Amino acid sequence: MLFQIRAYLKFLWNSKNEHGVHSPFVFNLLTKCFYDRKSKPEYAILKKYRKSFLDNKNFIEVTDFGSGSRVFKSNRRQISKIAKTAGISEKRAELLYRVTKYFKPESILEIGTSLGLATSALALGNIHAKVITLEGCPQTANECQSQLQKFNFNNVDSIVTEFEKYFQDIKLRLKTETENFDLIYFDGNHSKKATLAYFQVLLPTIKNDSVWIFDDIHWSPEMEEAWEAIKSHQKVTVTIDTFQWGFVFFRYEQKKEHFVIRA
Template identity: 55%
Template sequence: MLYQSIQYIKFLLKSTNQHGVHSPFVYNLVTKCFYDKTKHKAYYSISSYRKTLLKNSSKIRVTDLGAGSHVMKNQERRVSKMARNAGSTCKRAKLLYRITSYFKPKNILELGTSLGISTYAMSLENPNAKITSIEGCPNISAFTKKQLEKLQVKNVSIINGDFNDVIAKHVSKQYDLIFFDGNHQKEATLSYFETLLQTANNDSVFIFDDIYWSKNMTEAWETIKKHPKVTVTVDTFFWGFVFFRKEQVKEHFTIRV
């Protein structure tokens, strides 16, 4: 946690808002998506689902295949505590909704379903979009499937399994948006990134969660930024955005959201 605090101070010192952005593409992203103040109707649905999870006192036996949790160390965890500590915050879920609204991706891949807060947010904007979400823990996967069925979500397919095994079966597809939120380890993150590069198109966006989770995770982020196929990145501290637009000059932005 000390590492994250120090990195956040550094982030604040070098970050900017739309006034420090000279790229039209990133300027529009920041002003029309990141800073969009519209009170979208979907926000109520997102908040309502998260509140339902926060009130759920049932327990799930968790199998951690990734880096695990900074807060929860017990294998058996209450849904309410998971929603509070591991699930997406309302602010981030709403931002993810705006991102799917802005880019309108048709095919979405999510690594790490968890309790499905982010999954649900992405599903609300475009019910015709196809969302594939991979969850390593069988019990969480089963729980979240039931929750999304209750919400009558029709465009999400949750797959339980090891990320490497499942990803290998999906590299022949193209994804417009990939949300990396399931394994906060350097080697695993870089492996997923390299494998899934072949699924990206010119307009794809990769979003990496918790790029300052640890020193190793930040090193993974810095390696990704330097990749020759990456042209534009946006660091919002909690998420790192990666773009592959060949028409863009390679440039890195640090934006307060």
């Protein structure tokens, strides 16, 4: 916790808003998407979806393949508390919706479904997109799949799998065929090793307009190290640090720049 406080203070010291940005691409993203304060009808749907879990007092047994929880001491967890503490916040869900709507991705991959609070934002952002979401815990996935069906999120393909297994399969497919994702949301394993491994495996799927979002880039010193390695990669051009999220772009027409933005 002390590490994150220090990291946040450092972020605040270095961060800017749109007035300190000279890149037209990033300026437009900030003014037309990040800082869009207008209410959207879809926000009410996201709020209802969230409330369906906040009102659920049942317990499930969570299988955790990631770096563990700083909140829960047991794998037997109440669904309402998972939604309250482990899921994406309401404001972040709205931002993720706006980002998806802004870029209009046709193919989306989410690594780490949990209860689908982020999944619902991705699915609503472009109802014509195909959203593939991966979850390792069967009971969590079952709860999510049930609610996605109730809310008619029919463009979501929910896959219950260990992430390593999925990436082994995708590596084999990429040897003989092309596979692309327009947007990838990384929220499955907050460790340096896993984050960089997923990054490397998925690099062959990028297009010029691909958008990658990494959650919790300041979670720990090793996650910050992973973020620094991603920023410096030769195929990465523009990166944006919003503290909670790291945005990565591969646009060949952009010069390499990094932005620290209050969002």
